[in-house]
Amino acid sequence: MSARALINVPKQAKRGDVIEIKTLISHQMETGFRHGTNGRMIPRDIITTFTCRYEGEEIFSTTFFPAIAANPFVTFYAVADTTGTFTFTWEGDNGFSVIEEAKIVVA
Amino acid sequence: MSRTHIRKLRITRRDALLLGGIAAAGAASPAPSHAVPGQMEAAIRKVIGDAKVQKGKVTLDLPPLVENGNSVPMTVTVASPMSAQDRVKAIHVFNEKNPQANVISVEFGPRAGKAEVATRIRLADTQKITAIAVMADGTCWSDTQDVVVTLAACLEDLQP
Numbered sequence: 659m660s661a662r663a664l665i666n667v668p669k670q671a672k673r674g675d676v677i678e679i680k681t682l683i684s685h686q687m688e689t690g691f692r693h694g695t696n697g698r699m700i701p702r703d704i705i706t707t708f709t710c711r712y713e714g715e716e717i718f719s720t721t722f723f724p725a726i727a728a729n730p731f732v733t734f735y736a737v738a739d740t741t742g743t744f745t746f747t748w749e750g751d752n753g754f755s756v757i758e759e760a761k762i763v764v765a
Numbered sequence: 766m767s768r769t770h771i772r773k774l775r776i777t778r779r780d781a782l783l784l785g786g787i788a789a790a791g792a793a794s795p796a797p798s799h800a801v802p803g804q805m806e807a808a809i810r811k812v813i814g815d816a817k818v819q820k821g822k823v824t825l826d827l828p829p830l831v832e833n834g835n836s837v838p839m840t841v842t843v844a845s846p847m848s849a850q851d852r853v854k855a856i857h858v859f860n861e862k863n864p865q866a867n868v869i870s871v872e873f874g875p876r877a878g879k880a881e882v883a884t885r886i887r888l889a890d891t892q893k894i895t896a897i898a899v900m901a902d903g904t905c906w907s908d909t910q911d912v913v914v915t916l917a918a919c920l921e922d923l924q925p
Contacts, residue, residue, distance in 0.1 A: 676878030689887070691864045717874040720882070722866040725860060727836040727885035727918075734871075735878035 661685055665746060667760040671738035679710065679718075682731045683748055683756060689724035705730055705750035713742040722750075738764045768814070800862040800889070808866035809897065812857050813905055814852075818897060822906035823856075825896040829902035834888040834918035839868075843880035843898040843906070862892040887918035905925045 666680040683705070690702025702724065709719040718734045736744075741764045747754045809818075826840040843853045852875070858868040871882050880898070888894075891914050897907045 689864070700774075712876055715874065715876060717876045719872045719874075721870040722870060724865055725863050725868040725887050727887050731883075731885050733840075733881075733883035735881060737878040739875050739876070745872075 661748070661754070661756050663746070663748070663756055663758045665720060665744075665758055665760050667762055668735065668738075669742055669761075670763045670765060673739060673764050675726070675738045676735050677738050677762070678730070678733060678735055679744065680733045681710075681746055682729060684729050685748075685750070685754070687722075687724070687726055687728045687730065703751045703754075705748050707747075707749050708732060709747045710734070710736075711745040711747075712736055713740060714745075738762060740764055772828065775820075776824050788874055799864060800866075804866045805859050805861045805893075805895065808859055809857075812867075812870065813899060815861060815906045816899075816903065817853075818905045818907045820907060823896050823898045823908040824837070825858075825894060825908040825910045826892060827910045827912050828914065831888060831914045833915075833916050834890075834914040836885045837912070837914075838883070839886050839894070840883040841871075841896045841908075845880045845898075845900070847877065847880055849875065850901065852877075852901050853898050853900055854901050856880070856882060856896060857899070858886075858894065858896045860886075860888065860894050862890040863887070864889065868894070888912060888914045889917050890914060 662684045664682040668677050671677050685705050688700055688703040692700050694700045704720050704724055707721055710717055710719045717736050723732060746758045822844045824842045831837050841856050845853045853873055854869045859866050860868050862863045868886055869884060893909055893911055895907055897905055899905055
């Protein structure tokens, strides 16, 4: 299953700066509480976890529930201390899995 | 067909009421697509155990009036220096009247710069939202906001 992810990480930062990271991924986040046209419950299909790692170390992770809006958008912060890579992982129902990366240069 | 046989087949008003009751109970139990009173408190206890929750430190930012419950911007900020000892470990957000009381759980690693997170949530009804922050020393702090929702999310069915 493909999904489009948008990630906003500053390209450069000064050592010790607190940087803002914004992520958005396309996903319908079907709650599992709605009925379809045949009267049956539509099964749940959501992203359950999102994790951000900075040079392999986990800095931020969330557990999503059906109360998260479609196309989950998350803003969070990190301390820029080394030049390196942020790895973003989304995992969810029905084997949903997306991994994205973003690089940052710390002066 | 004999007269007694016909009598057996006839459904009395009492039978009908009984059957209706069974049908209603059967329909209600497997479909928990509505909130149960006290579910928020139960969900909070399930996540943080029996820790004492104090008011303060947490700022839950939500619009007081929401036109569309399908996407409500929410920001949770916790007053914390985020140093190695004194930092926020996790933030949990709960709602009162959605079918499921959990909204989001966030965990901060040691290199998270600020104890702040923003996302968009769904609200099924006019209700209270509670954010609870768990600190590194184990204390819990909370903030609660009332939100008025004019168009609810989650519960609308697809149009045929």
